[in-house]
Amino acid sequence: LRREEEEEEEAQQRKTEIGEAHARLQQVRIEYAETSEELRHLLSSAQQQQRERKQQEETAQASQQQHLDTQSNMTHNITLLHRSHTALLGQLREAEADRDKVLVEVEAAQDSMRVAAAEVEALD
Numbered sequence: 001l002r003r004e005e006e007e008e009e010e011a012q013q014r015k016t017e018i019g020e021a022h023a024r025l026q027q028v029r030i031e032y033a034e035t036s037e038e039l040r041h042l043l044s045s046a047q048q049q050q051r052e053r054k055q056q057e058e059t060a061q062a063s064q065q066q067h068l069d070t071q072s073n074m075t076h077n078i079t080l081l082h083r084s085h086t087a088l089l090g091q092l093r094e095a096e097a098d099r100d101k102v103l104v105e106v107e108a109a110q111d112s113m114r115v116a117a118a119e120v121e122a123l124d
Contacts, residue, residue, distance in 0.1 A: 004120065007113045014106035021099040028092045035088055039081045046074045 053067040 001120075004113065004116050007109060007116060011106065011109045011113060014102060014109055017102045018099065018106060021095060021102050025092070025095040025099055028088060028095050032085070032088045032092055035081060035085045039078070039085060042074070042078055042081060046078065049074065 049070065053071070056067060
């Protein structure tokens with residue numbers, strides 16, 4: 001009976017871990033979606049600014065350095081967002097792996113509980 005209680009506690013702990021892993025996975029998915037949206041916005045903004053820069057260069061060579069600086073900053077920002085996006089993908093994969101590992105552990109704990117219950121029944 002004590003063993004069964006310990007196994008139930010372990011199963012409850014595994015369920016808690018699954019819940020936590022699922023919450024972490026959801027948070028990573030939210031951050032991934034937000035980062036993806038920011039990246040799309042920045043890319044669209046960069047494309048619009050590139051069109052504007054081309055017009056300005058046709059009318060005034062003096063503004064060329066300013067445009068190059070802006071382009072550099074945009075490229076830097078996009079690079080940073082891309083790195084963040086890549087890191088979040090890694091976190092998403094890690095969270096999914098954690099969740100899968102905990103699910104396997106819960107299944108094993110449930111199997112152990114079933115075996116213990118069968119053993120208790122056999123003793124009766």
